[in-house]
Structures are given as C-alpha cells and as structure tokens.
Amino acid sequence: MTGWHDRLGVRLPLVQAPIGSACTTALVAAVSSAGGLGVLAASWTTAAELSRQIEAVRAATPHPFGVNLVLEWPQHERLALALAHGVPVISTFWGDPAPCRRAIEDAGATHFHTVGSVAEARAAADVGVDVIVAQGWEAGGHVRGTTSTLALVPAVADALPATPVLAAGGITDARGVRAALALGAQGVWVGTAFLLAAEAATHPVHRDRLSSATAEDTVHTEVFSDGWPAAPHRALRNDTWRRWEAAGRPAPGARPGEHDVVARHPERGPVLRYADVTPVTGHVGTVEDMALYAGQGVGLLSGTRPAAAVVAELARGLHRQE
Ligand SMILES: Cc1cc2nc3c(=O)[nH]c(=O)nc-3n(C[C@H](O)[C@H](O)[C@H](O)COP(=O)(O)O)c2cc1C
Structure with a gap:
C-alpha cells in the first residue's frame, strides 16, 4: 500500500511542524532535503514575504514542502498565493477547514488539517481533508484539545480508517515515532524537537x-x-x-x-x-x-543539532527495533 508520503514524493513519513516565526526557509529546505516534509509557518506573513519564502525554499531544495495557515485569521489571500506558486501541501489549524477546501482541491494540492478531538477529525474528513494531524495536549505551541496523544491518535485512526492520520504532541525521538506507528498513525508531526534545529531562528x-x-x-x-x-x-x-x-x-x-x-x-x-x-x-x-x-x-532534548540529524533520529523509529 502506498502511503501519503509516497504519493507526494516524500521519502519519509516525518513532518517538521510549523513552529511560528522560529520556522525559517533554511529549516524547511533542510528537512525536505533530508527526506521529511518541511512546512513554512505563513499565518502572519505579508504576500511579498511569503512569495520570497516559497521561492527561497524552491531554490534550496527540489523536494516537496508545505505552507501552514492558522484559520483564526482570514487566510484567503495567503492560501491563493501559495496555491498559485504550486505549493503541494497546505496545512490548516484552529478553525473550520471547509472554506479552504475547494481551492486546495482545485489546485491539486494535498490538504492537512490539525485537530484535537475525534469530533473535529470527523468533521475535517467529512469536508474532504486528505491528511489528519491528531495533536495531543502534550504538544508545544497552541494546543487544540485536551486529550493526550496516546489516547487521541488510536481513537482518530479508528474513526477514520480511510484517512491517513499523523501523530503530533510529545514526539521527539525514534521511540516516539515507534509509539505513534503502534497507535495507528501513518507518520509524525514534530514541532518542539525542530525548535532546537540549527536552522531554526529560535532565540x-x-x-x-x-x-x-x-x-x-x-x-x-x-x-x-x-x-x-x-x-x-x-x-x-x-x-x-x-x-x-x-x-x-x-x-x-x-x-x-x-x-x-x-x-x-x-x-x-x-x-x-x-x-x-x-x-x-x-x-x-x-x-x-x-x-x-x-x-x-x-525533557528528551539536549541541545542544538542540524535539522538533518533530527530527521535521522526520527527515521530510526520507522524501522523495527534495532
Ligand atoms: C514555537 C511553536 C510554534 C508553533 N506555531 C504553529 C503554527 O504557526 N501553526 C500550526 O499549525 N502549529 C503551530 N505549532 C504547533 C505544531 O504545529 C505542532 O502541533 C506541535 O509542535 C506538536 O507538538 P510537539 O511540539 O510536542 O512536537 C507551533 C508549535 C511550537 C512549539
């Protein structure tokens, strides 16, 4: 069976979650070049800056990457811009993905949406979202729900057997990836570990x-x-x-x-x-x-590493016990 990442031309089912303004084009490109999927955090970016960022990632890597938009604010223009640039993955969070869905589908892009509950996951799948990110409350940054990753991921996977589910929240190393796969996830969505990547703009x-x-x-x-x-x-x-x-x-x-x-x-x-x-x-x-x-x-992280090293550590969890 081909996975969501094979269909996108991404080697590993590992995603660098958008980490707000700590997310740089160098980080996104490094993750995509290392075989994962890098995602730009574009929710607050001007149109000119978003165009520049998309072009910078394109210049730095031939591999696919995504653009994330938080739906707390109107995102119509940024969405149209990202799609006009041919960005293959659009990720949405914190709101109803339905109004964005048509444009993403018409452009032939893949729509990821982050949820914090089974009800929210079902609603997203009902409007046609392609990949569900199930975010447990262990997560860093803004936290959508109140259920732990351990309980949320299998519940979402059971509720949506036909939709790929990624696990988010508390995953920082190979053990977390193995656990996520055991819970029924088809990949992971990792934020905090990438805050410590050398390429991130983290202070x-x-x-x-x-x-x-x-x-x-x-x-x-x-x-x-x-x-x-x-x-x-x-x-x-x-x-x-x-x-x-x-x-x-x-x-x-x-x-x-x-x-x-x-x-x-x-x-x-x-x-x-x-x-x-x-x-x-x-x-x-x-x-x-x-x-x-x-x-x-x-607590499992100890210092700055290149993004490729973070990807390599997570990738060890995709194989059976070593
Ligand atoms: C500093 C920071 C900023 C974040 N900014 C965004 C964002 O702009 N958009 C978004 O969808 N998620 C954002 N998130 C949440 C992540 O997408 C992801 O769900 C979370 O980091 C996963 O949990 P983890 O940090 O335990 O890996 C952010 C997380 C962090 C730590």
Missing part, C-alpha cells in the same frame, strides 16, 4: 531553556493571550506566567505588568509581556519573560 535564550528543561517545566496555559486570545498553549514556566498565576490569572486589563515592553526586535518591533510572540534571533531584552513554547517531549 539562544529559548534554546538554552529548551536544552535543560524537563516535561514538568512546561505548562498548559492561556497566559500569552495578546494577539491570539482564548487559545490554550504549552510553554515553559517563566516569570510572566508566575506573576499571572500569583495574581489569580486576571483578565486583560488587570494583569501584572501588562504594559511592560519585555523585548524588542529590530524589524518586528516591541513585545509586550503577554504577547503570543515566540522569541527569535534578534530579539533583545528580557527574552526569558516571552512565550517560550515547548511540548512535554522537551
């Missing part, structure tokens, strides 16, 4: 915390809500989180230090304390107080 302060953190250092919270309200996410505990918790998790308007500019970036501008912004190279200030997104698998 050094974030890298250091990721390198030394344990699973217990992460928290499922709504603290970093400026820019993306009422959207639970998983990040490392830091002073911003501690102050908000100590104050009883107050609503916007009553949060401690909410007008503090904790960091600045020469092109991206100032960052307020409760912004949903992930720190990247170039941010200066108290970067430690920003949203240091991380999944529970962080």
Whole structure:
C-alpha cells in the first residue's frame, strides 16, 4: 500500500511542524532535503514575504514542502498565493477547514488539517481533508484539545480508517515515532524537537531553556493571550506566567505588568509581556519573560543539532527495533 508520503514524493513519513516565526526557509529546505516534509509557518506573513519564502525554499531544495495557515485569521489571500506558486501541501489549524477546501482541491494540492478531538477529525474528513494531524495536549505551541496523544491518535485512526492520520504532541525521538506507528498513525508531526534545529531562528535564550528543561517545566496555559486570545498553549514556566498565576490569572486589563515592553526586535518591533510572540534571533531584552513554547517531549532534548540529524533520529523509529 502506498502511503501519503509516497504519493507526494516524500521519502519519509516525518513532518517538521510549523513552529511560528522560529520556522525559517533554511529549516524547511533542510528537512525536505533530508527526506521529511518541511512546512513554512505563513499565518502572519505579508504576500511579498511569503512569495520570497516559497521561492527561497524552491531554490534550496527540489523536494516537496508545505505552507501552514492558522484559520483564526482570514487566510484567503495567503492560501491563493501559495496555491498559485504550486505549493503541494497546505496545512490548516484552529478553525473550520471547509472554506479552504475547494481551492486546495482545485489546485491539486494535498490538504492537512490539525485537530484535537475525534469530533473535529470527523468533521475535517467529512469536508474532504486528505491528511489528519491528531495533536495531543502534550504538544508545544497552541494546543487544540485536551486529550493526550496516546489516547487521541488510536481513537482518530479508528474513526477514520480511510484517512491517513499523523501523530503530533510529545514526539521527539525514534521511540516516539515507534509509539505513534503502534497507535495507528501513518507518520509524525514534530514541532518542539525542530525548535532546537540549527536552522531554526529560535532565540539562544529559548534554546538554552529548551536544552535543560524537563516535561514538568512546561505548562498548559492561556497566559500569552495578546494577539491570539482564548487559545490554550504549552510553554515553559517563566516569570510572566508566575506573576499571572500569583495574581489569580486576571483578565486583560488587570494583569501584572501588562504594559511592560519585555523585548524588542529590530524589524518586528516591541513585545509586550503577554504577547503570543515566540522569541527569535534578534530579539533583545528580557527574552526569558516571552512565550517560550515547548511540548512535554522537551525533557528528551539536549541541545542544538542540524535539522538533518533530527530527521535521522526520527527515521530510526520507522524501522523495527534495532
Ligand atoms: C514555537 C511553536 C510554534 C508553533 N506555531 C504553529 C503554527 O504557526 N501553526 C500550526 O499549525 N502549529 C503551530 N505549532 C504547533 C505544531 O504545529 C505542532 O502541533 C506541535 O509542535 C506538536 O507538538 P510537539 O511540539 O510536542 O512536537 C507551533 C508549535 C511550537 C512549539
């Protein structure tokens, strides 16, 4: 039986999840060149910048890659642009994939949609989504549901026997890949492990915390809500989180230090304390107080490696026990 990745011309069923602005064209190209599928995080990108990014990935690798769009915001223009460029994979998250479906299908692209529950998976499959990403709540970044990867993936696979399902959340090494396949997944979707790839734009302060953190250092919270309200996410505990918790998790308007500019970036501008912004190279200030997104698998990671080494480690899990 041919897998979803064979049909796309991707050698390995391993996907580098979009990791917000830490995602660079070099990362996407390195993952695709190493045999996985790299995915650009394009939800906030201008049209000119998205065109430049797509062309940069194309110049760096002949292999397929994807563009991810978070449906919390209108994405019609970015979607049309990515499809006009012939991007073969469009990934959507956080919303109803139905309005995007027709354009993706008409362009002959493959539609991935990330879900956090069986009900959401069924709804996505009903509108024709090609590949379902089942994201467990161990995941880093924004977390759609409240079910663990271990319970969610087999339930989604059982509910949708005709649709490829990828496992996301807490997978960082070959053991996680083996476990995901045993649960019925046909591949994995990995974010946090790629935050530590050399090609990612992850800020050094974030890298250091990721390198030394344990699973217990992460928290499922709504603290970093400026820019993306009422959207639970998983990040490392830091002073911003501690102050908000100590104050009883107050609503916007009553949060401690909410007008503090904790960091600045020469092109991206100032960052307020409760912004949903992930720190990247170039941010200066108290970067430690920003949203240091991380999944529970962080405890299995120990430092920066080339993206190809991350892919090689995950690929070991595709074979039977070594
Ligand atoms: C820093 C960061 C940023 C993320 N940004 C996006 C995004 O822009 N779009 C999206 O669909 N998912 C995003 N995610 C979620 C990932 O797609 C994925 O579901 C998650 O990282 C999987 O769990 P893991 O981190 O345990 O591997 C992000 C995750 C992280 C850690």
